[in-house]
Amino acid sequence: MRKDSMPKPFIPEKLPLENINWEDLLTNIVKANSAVAKFDGLLESILNPLLFLNPLMTQEAVLSSKIEGTQASLNEVLAFEAAPKRKQDNINDIEEVINYRNALLLATKELENRPICLNFIKDMHEILLQGVRGQNKARGEFRRIQNWIGKPNSTIETASYVPPEPHLLLEFLSDWEKYCHYDEKDKLVQLAIIHAQFEIIHPFLDGNGRIGRILIPLFLFEQKILKYPALYVSEFFEENRQNYYDNLRAVSEKKAWHEWINYFLEAITSQAINNTNRAKNIIQLYEEMKHIIQDITKSRNSLKIQDFLFSKLIFETPDFTESAGLSKPHAAKVIKSLLENKIIDTVAPAQGRRPAMYSFKPLMDIVQ
Template identity: 55%
Template sequence: MKPYKPETLPLENLNWEHLISLMSEANRKLARYDGILHTLPNPQLLLSPLTTQEAVLSSRIEGTQATLEEVLQYEADPKKSTEKYADIMEVINYRQATALAVKELEKRPISLNLIKKIHSVLLQGVRGETKARGEFRKIQNWIGRPGSTIEEARFIPPDPAELMKYLDNFEKYIHYEERDKLVQLAIIHAQFEILHPFLDGNGRIGRILIPLFLFEKKILSHPMFYISAFFETNREEYYNRLKSITDNKDWGNWILFFLKGVIEQSEKNTSKAKEIMQLYNEMKEKIVSITHSQYSIKVLDILFKQPIFSASEFVKKSEIPRASAKRILNKLEESQIISTVIKGTGRMPSIYRFGKLIEISNK
């Protein structure tokens, strides 16, 4: 098998008629989801657990085992040792890489330099860190079973000597005026995976680019679209559809698969965002009536931003006097809004869990 020579973008001979029905449905469902984003008072805060869950699921496709609760619990008490430390750090890096990209997009469009910057954060201090972090590869890589040789490869990405030529074309296509932006995004995601421009982390970078593109093209008002659950559930088809592009130039069925993912996840994201908003409004009333406190909105925001938290972090982040904070936490627990995960002893603070929000995020 020789290194693959990808097609130049934009694609010629794409059968648009074949795509129209799912294309219009995907655009409609995504617009409906964006309508919900517009109604949220603070999407970054309210959808924070969904952003972490996206990082969990995208990393899981690459073999990590950490769950949403394990990540949140680690963040609530980083001093406590955990067997999943390496996996948790990969998830946290994913979230930080996405946050960096969003900040960069305020100043400049998606570019190859930005992609390298995202990659550098993604692999900082985790497995793959020594594999040319933040740099496009200069050696040949291949995809196959763990430990397989290049002769046994399932796929050999483009020759490193030609890689920059293809990446330049890829970057130009991101800013090309395609007939439909979601079809364009399907092509961008697949082409990035085909180019496999890094020695590690390609799958995750390719998935991070999805909400960034939707945000840059103003299809979404916030870069919050969570598609990894669809890819993770349909992992085998995800890889097979990509492989059928390189084996048979079958772009049509890959694009249809991607559009189905956008439709399914738009519906799920809409439903979760609505449930979270409903929970927020419900809790706003409940916390005011339970605590009778001037700090009730601060309390509410901490529960939604960090649904697993320590008593000491609660005091620090809310800036509520310690005695008042303790009284509020006791009242929230008595009312079963939060529950204790770990009872504090000596200098170790108690860890609390806001279960209703975690349940929605895990759906």
């Protein structure tokens, strides 16, 4: 390929964008904001929302990582956390998912003390790539060399997209950072632009997509649109992966911001509705289980047993015994009753000194 026909490093548009057609976006803006407000209102009405949100956060980590090629399932991640010493064939993929969730949790805590900023996303990136694939690719640092996007084994000459040159990164990132705190007409439209611009700049050698998706619930939380950073959009992006890539690419190739913003608003609306329905189903299941578990176990610790099941979808017997505050004989009796009544399923039977592993299937069915 001749040098003058090589793809040139992209120069992002300065933010805020000019010429946004707000009138054409209005229908989707109203739908998205309404769906998000309903989701937030539901979360506010729950006594212990984190009990219900933790499984959804882990599923978000699974799906966002899957977009980047990891193969770990929710079951595999939860089984590993229940018994880290058990052999797992895809341990590297599982650790990537756990890193994603840890980065989101740390960032949520950090937002109590500082706003979303460049050092903030570098700290997230350092956790995201800790001990996993990409850990040697300038973890926690913006790239100092040129990168590109293309098919496997492609070169810069055959790349489908070449992000900005490294010596211009800080200029574009500074503009992006300022826009994160700009008083835009609509915050969800602003978030659509923030996400796309971050992916266009592609400031890291690895992990850009995951960091960009982590920022979605964090921005909504920081802007007080949500009381918890719990609106996870990776499910929509994973189910519509090619549309996700095509719409992002169209922004850099054709300045198709209008199409991208509409697509993003549809994603927000869809996931807010899905997550609202899931949360309602989880709340309903929790209320139903209050009576069922009490009747089955006849235990004064029935509420502890229930809260444990909702917090640990997959678990081993010793963890259950300790967390539910039961003696070993009592725990064995309770587990037997839960199995007989199909409240829990056996994931792996006891073998030698290795305890049995179980799953709380009713909740797993809602989350997946």
